[in-house]
Amino acid sequence: MGVGKPVKRVAAAVAGGVLVAVGVVLLVLPGPGLLLVLAGLIVLASEFPALQKFVDPVRRRAMKAAEDSVASPLRIAGSVLAGLxxxxxxxxxxxxxxxxxxxxxxxSSLILSGLILFTLLIWSYRRVQARRAEPDPAPEA
Structure with missing residues (x-):
């Protein structure tokens, strides 16, 4: 076994842990908390398969929160003001x-947080618009 595997495992643990920790902090502060928790879990699950069971439930909640964040013009305006x-x-x-x-x-970390918020806001808005543009599946008879 080479040195690369343990180094990769430690790097994934540190990166995933930091993403999860920052995400948890952003659950109570303005920012994309659930999306960062999801990103951290995905990184951690790549090296620690036992964590995979947490990815799908967090993914569903994160996607719902992303959609909710652009559900109304008032929410979009609030997010833009928070980013600014x-x-x-x-x-x-x-x-x-x-x-x-x-x-x-x-x-610079505050400025970066604002830019990340704008990026995720745009991503969420485009995702919701694409979903609305999809035709509804025909009901089964």
């Missing part, structure tokens, strides 16, 4: 060194 707020806070944190954790390390 994150990016503005990132600029402020980057420029004002006297703030707690002030500097561009915290500021």
């Amino acid at each position: 707020g994150l990016m503005a806070a990132g600029v402020v944190w980057g420029l004002v060194k006297s703030l707690p954790f002030g500097g561009w390390s915290a500021g």
